[in-house]
Structure formats: structure tokens, C-alpha cells
Amino acid sequence: MIQKKYEFKTIEEMDSILSTIIKDDNYQNAKDVLIQLYNPRLDLEDEALVEHLKSQCGKATIAGITNANIADIEFDISECPVELNVTYLFKTSLTVMEFDMDQMTGFSSGRMASEALLSRPDARCMLLCYSCGSAAIHSFLNEFRHCHLPVFGIKAGRSIRKLNPAYVYGQKAYQNGIVAVIFYGKDLRIYMDNCLGFKEIGVKMLVTQTEGDNVILEINHKPATEVYSKYLKVKPNQYFVQNVCEFPLVFHRNNTVISRVPAAYDERGAIIFTSDVVKGERFRLSYGNPDLLFHKIDQSAERMRKFQPQALFLFECGNRFRFLKDQAGNEPERFRKDMPDLSLAIGYAEIFYSSKGEGGALNSALVAVGLTEDATAEDEMYDSNHLADESVEAEEEQAYIPFVDRILHFLETTSTELDQLNKELGKMAYTDQLTKVYNRWELEHKIMEMIEFGKKDHSPVSLLFMDIDHFKHVNDTYGHDVGDMVLKATVDLMKDRMDPSYVYGRWGGEEFLCALPNTTVEEAKDFAEVLRSTIEENCYVTVQHVTMSFGVTAMKETDTMDSLVKRADDALYEAKEGGRNRVKVII
Structure with a gap:
């Protein structure tokens, strides 16, 4: 694998570059050729640019974007040259898939990508350039997440002052499109890093x-x-x-x-x-401050250096460029020391999905991707699952620390301490101390919030009211210590079957509530039956056997928290009167 970088400002300069490329022995001998095109300029017509490139370099796979240009006017990049970056691949093959999102949906295009990936088990990663909305790109990505394919890329941007259309480049220039380049090859190895630093x-x-x-x-x-x-x-x-x-x-x-x-x-x-x-x-x-961001970049550049890539792609958020101002060039320079021909795209969002499926569409980050066809290398992927928590080591003790740095450090330390204190207080304020689930106060708050969301979204909300049958008999016969053990064991049994979106807590004594968002009353009844049978079949220490009764209802448009809970309580009463150990529904 060999990477070469070129720049041009006019079509004539581009012609000269393309003439050099097609005469290069690497172009003739490569198994596949990737050309990335990153364009900050406003004086070149996008469709004509792509057509010209395609007609001259028919062997190449084309991918690229119009760069985001959102920094202050003194850092405007519209006069900067277009980057034409060529990667020659000798053991790796490419497949490009292009989707006009004016004609397709994210789901349908994602299904096509999934089928292509399933037909080729040697797929190693994907370069994704796009100019469509975030809903479409997430639908697209979700359709092949099961393939566990590393995905990296960039969303097209435009000039904040000229408001020119944002384009993604492939065989055409698309204002609303996706260009996905799939890399295949058993020898291909990949390094991916998501650098945030805030x-x-x-x-x-x-x-x-x-x-x-x-x-x-x-x-x-x-x-x-x-x-x-x-x-x-x-x-x-x-x-x-x-x-x-x-x-x-x-x-x-x-x-x-x-x-x-x-x-x-x-x-x-x-x-x-x-x-x-x-x-x-x-x-x-x-x-963030520049030192924090550069510290993260230095760490990434050092890891990249050890990986020894044969090609290096950088995808940087336009906001990061805007924030760093005249220091923005320092970030790619830290990688360019070892890879002077790296590619750099500046966009509205950066794509980072690891082979574990972790990641997403990012902002304010820099995604660094290294590739090599050295089969002895090992894949390396660094998810940004923590922020800039490493201290920036000074080479020598600072005699004077700037006022802003001292204030920010004070705020950060205070925030950390307050956050920890709030977590401890929250456990006391919101949690039932015996069962460790929500207490009544927090249940009321959560249920009111769920009702509000359900009404705004016109989505169903159901409620279960549960009560342990003959619990007074348990306390009177075996003592309150055993009764507490029964409560905790029952809660644990039910928690194991709860969806994370459910709100579940202790209403008082042996009574519990469970609110189920996006759940119909029929689905809630079925779930209540699962809980009821689970409790009935369980063998408790000392007591051996207990049962529970359930009242089930669903939210109406006119419901308040009180009216919804009252109706579920009425259903529970009917279940008790009907013989206990049963589920009763009232609509």
C-alpha cells in the first residue's frame, strides 16, 4: 500500500496531476486505487470536477466531500487548494456503493450494503462519505451493524458565509447522497482512534x-x-x-x-x-482548551507511529477547526511528521464505529485511521469512552498558571466532587433503602414524566400495580426479617425480567409499581403474567412459596398520574377479590 497527496486550485493543475498518476507504475500495478477528493473551494463546479476525474482515472474508486468552512473569516479556507489523495492497494480490493438519497431511504440502502457484506466475509472496513441527513445515515448504518465492520468517514460541509451546497463525491456529485467504499482483503490491518479531548x-x-x-x-x-x-x-x-x-x-x-x-x-x-x-x-x-486537545492528539499520533501505517486518513470536525483557530493546523501536523502524504477531510460530522459496534456520528472530534497491508500487524481501535481525564504533563514546573486555566481547573474539580456527592445523595433520596429500587417519591416523578412523553409522542404507556399476597401472614408467622428477605428476593426476581426502559419501584409496604413506555395494555398483561408465574414458581428460603396479584391499565389522553395509578389500583383490588395470584385488566 502506498499513499500520495496532491493539491490543485484549477482544472489545469488537476489535469497535470492526473497525467502524473496514470503514468505512475503504482497506478498500473495496483490491485485497486482509491482517490479521495476534499474540496474547500467555491470556484470549481462540483459535478464537472467529478466527471473530469472519472474520465481521466477510470481505474480509481472515488470518494470525497466539499469541506466544512465554518471558522471565522480570518481563517477561511475557501482559497486553499483541493486535496487529491491517492492510495494504491496491492493486496486489498475495493467495492463502492453509491446511493442517491432523493431516490432511496436509509433502510433500503443499508439493506443493500448488508447483502454486499454478507456475500463477502473478507470485508475488513468501510470508508463512508455522506451529505444526507442524520436520520438516513443512522438507518443506513443500523442495517449492517450485525456485520461488526469498522466504519469511518465524514459528513460533507459547506461555507458558512456563502452557503454553497454540500456535496459528497463518487461517480457523481450528490447533494443528498451516500458513498460507501468497502475494503476487502485478508492481509489488511486497521488502526482507528476517536480523539475528543473535551x-x-x-x-x-x-x-x-x-x-x-x-x-x-x-x-x-x-x-x-x-x-x-x-x-x-x-x-x-x-x-x-x-x-x-x-x-x-x-x-x-x-x-x-x-x-x-x-x-x-x-x-x-x-x-x-x-x-x-x-x-x-x-x-x-x-x-476544551488547545493543550487538552493536543494532548489527546499526541497520544493518538504516538500509537499510530507504533502501528506503522502505510496510509493514514484524518477526519476532522469543522467545529474543532473553528475552535482552534490559528492553531488548527497543529493537529494534522503531529501525524504528518511520520506520514507527510496523509489525507485530511474537514466536515460537519465524523463517523467512528469500531468492530464491536461502538461509536456513532461524532462532533468536535478528530478520527484517525491507519491502514497497512502488513499481515503481521494487529488491528487497534480506541473508543473515546472517557473524556480528557489524563493530566497534561508539563516538561517543567510552571511559574505562572494563567487565570483562565486556574478557574477552569477549579470548576472541573468542583463539578467532579458535586457529581459524586449528588450520586450519593440521589441513592438516598430516590431509592428504597431495603429493595434498592425507586421509592414512591421518585416513582411519582418518573411516571409523570413518562405520561408527558407518551402524550406528546402519541405513544402507549401501560402501568402494573403489584402486591404480594398474604404478606402480613409472612411477617406475623416468620418475623419481619424473613419478610424483608421475601421483599428483596421478589424484587430481584422481577428486576431480572425488566426491560431497561421500564420504571419500577416500591410504592409502599408490599406494593410495587411498574410503568412501561411504548407498551400496549395487551403487551403489559402478557408481561404481568410472566412476572406472576415467575413468583409463583420460585422457591423462597424459609417461606417456600408466595404469590402476587397484578392490576394492569393503560394511559388515556385525559389521564393524570393520580388517575392512572388509581385505575391500576382498582384493577389490583379486583384481582385480590377474585382470588389472588392473578392478573386483572381495567381500561
Whole structure:
């Protein structure tokens, strides 16, 4: 494998480069050729660029994007040259799949990719360039996640000042498309790293209302922009995006730290992002400084150096470029010392999926990918499942620490201590001390929240009210210690069968509630029967045998928390009156 980098500003310069490429012995002898095209310019027509490249280098597989150009005007990159990066592969073959998302869905295109991967067990990784929305790309990726294929890539961007169309390049230039290049070969080895480098600060917050797949309407039931007004004094105005780029929202999703950076806002106080956001997720604000980011990059570059790649691809978020300003070039330079011909794409979002299926569409990160056809090498993949928690070691003791650094360190340390204290207090405030499930106070809060979400989404919510039969007899006969053992054992039996989305807790005494989102009353009844039979069949220490009765109901549009619980309680009463150890439903 051999990688070569070229740059041009005009079609004439491109012609000269292509003439050099096709005369190169490597072009003639390679099993396959990958050409990546990363274009920051506004004076070259995208469709003509791709057609020209395709007509000159018919052997090559083409993939690329229009670069994101969102930094301040003094760091504008629209006059920079187009990068044409060639990778010659001698043991590896390529297959390219292109999808016009004006004609297809993420699901259908993902199914086609899945079929292609299943037919070739020697698939090793995928380069993914796209210009479609986040909902389509996530549907696409989900359809072949079972293949455990490492995926890396970039979302096309555009100039924040000219608002030119964003294109993905393949055999055509697509404004709404996906270009997926699959690498096949038993000797191919891969290094992947997700470099973030931002640190979490402050309290956790909840996304309470979204619109579509990339807009947060409300955070903690208030307009989303108020988060930045409250904590950073940043008001929604023409400088909003510039003022928040150092403070991404950080989510922990799919065993990966994923950040989201506002791309815009609207008059409702909603925040618009370039990647997906999910209602019900919790996040914290984060902050970064260049030293933190460079520290992470240095670690990645050192690991990459030891991997000894024959080709190196970098995919950098435009927000990271905007944040670093005149220091933005320092990050790729740390890799370029060893790989001067590496490729660099700057986009709206970076794709990082490991072979374990961990990762997603990222923001504010730099994804580094190394490839080699040396079969003696070993794959290496580093998920960013923690933030920049390593200390940056100074070469010598600092005589003066800048004021901002001292304040940020104070905030970080205070946030860590408060977070730990809140966790300890939360266990006491929200958890039943005997059974370690939610107590009544927290149950009421969670059920009210679930009702609100269900009504807004028009999704079903069901409720189970459960009671251990003849529990007073257990206490009177065997003592309260044995009664406590029965309660804890019953809770553990039921918890083992609970979906993570269910809200389950102790209402009082031997009574328990379980709220089931996105669940019909028929499904809730079936689940209650599973719990009932599980309890009935269990052999308890000392007591040997107990049973439970269940009341089941479903949310109505007019329900409050009290009316929903009351109806489930009425159903439980009928189950008790009907002989116990049974499930009763009231709609």
C-alpha cells in the first residue's frame, strides 16, 4: 500500500496531476486505487470536477466531500487548494456503493450494503462519505451493524458565509447522497482512534423535547438555548454559534463519548445540530482548551507511529477547526511528521464505529485511521469512552498558571466532587433503602414524566400495580426479617425480567409499581403474567412459596398520574377479590 497527496486550485493543475498518476507504475500495478477528493473551494463546479476525474482515472474508486468552512473569516479556507489523495492497494480490493438519497431511504440502502457484506466475509472496513441527513445515515448504518465492520468517514460541509451546497463525491456529485467504499482483503490491518479531548463540567441535564432528528426544543422543560444563557451568559444572537463552540454538549451513548455542537438556533429557543439528538438522553456541558486537545492528539499520533501505517486518513470536525483557530493546523501536523502524504477531510460530522459496534456520528472530534497491508500487524481501535481525564504533563514546573486555566481547573474539580456527592445523595433520596429500587417519591416523578412523553409522542404507556399476597401472614408467622428477605428476593426476581426502559419501584409496604413506555395494555398483561408465574414458581428460603396479584391499565389522553395509578389500583383490588395470584385488566 502506498499513499500520495496532491493539491490543485484549477482544472489545469488537476489535469497535470492526473497525467502524473496514470503514468505512475503504482497506478498500473495496483490491485485497486482509491482517490479521495476534499474540496474547500467555491470556484470549481462540483459535478464537472467529478466527471473530469472519472474520465481521466477510470481505474480509481472515488470518494470525497466539499469541506466544512465554518471558522471565522480570518481563517477561511475557501482559497486553499483541493486535496487529491491517492492510495494504491496491492493486496486489498475495493467495492463502492453509491446511493442517491432523493431516490432511496436509509433502510433500503443499508439493506443493500448488508447483502454486499454478507456475500463477502473478507470485508475488513468501510470508508463512508455522506451529505444526507442524520436520520438516513443512522438507518443506513443500523442495517449492517450485525456485520461488526469498522466504519469511518465524514459528513460533507459547506461555507458558512456563502452557503454553497454540500456535496459528497463518487461517480457523481450528490447533494443528498451516500458513498460507501468497502475494503476487502485478508492481509489488511486497521488502526482507528476517536480523539475528543473535551472535559465535562456542571450538572447533568435532560433533553425533554426534540423535533425531527437534529433539533432540541427543550432541555429540562425549558427552551434549549437557556442552557447557554444560564451557565455561560451566551444569549441567542448573531454570535451565538461562535460563543458556544468551546462548550459542546456531551452524551454517553453506545459505550462512547459523543459530543454535539450547536450549528444554529431559532426564534423558539431551539438548537439545531448537524447530527442526531435523542429525546430522553442526559448530557453535561464540556469545555476544551488547545493543550487538552493536543494532548489527546499526541497520544493518538504516538500509537499510530507504533502501528506503522502505510496510509493514514484524518477526519476532522469543522467545529474543532473553528475552535482552534490559528492553531488548527497543529493537529494534522503531529501525524504528518511520520506520514507527510496523509489525507485530511474537514466536515460537519465524523463517523467512528469500531468492530464491536461502538461509536456513532461524532462532533468536535478528530478520527484517525491507519491502514497497512502488513499481515503481521494487529488491528487497534480506541473508543473515546472517557473524556480528557489524563493530566497534561508539563516538561517543567510552571511559574505562572494563567487565570483562565486556574478557574477552569477549579470548576472541573468542583463539578467532579458535586457529581459524586449528588450520586450519593440521589441513592438516598430516590431509592428504597431495603429493595434498592425507586421509592414512591421518585416513582411519582418518573411516571409523570413518562405520561408527558407518551402524550406528546402519541405513544402507549401501560402501568402494573403489584402486591404480594398474604404478606402480613409472612411477617406475623416468620418475623419481619424473613419478610424483608421475601421483599428483596421478589424484587430481584422481577428486576431480572425488566426491560431497561421500564420504571419500577416500591410504592409502599408490599406494593410495587411498574410503568412501561411504548407498551400496549395487551403487551403489559402478557408481561404481568410472566412476572406472576415467575413468583409463583420460585422457591423462597424459609417461606417456600408466595404469590402476587397484578392490576394492569393503560394511559388515556385525559389521564393524570393520580388517575392512572388509581385505575391500576382498582384493577389490583379486583384481582385480590377474585382470588389472588392473578392478573386483572381495567381500561
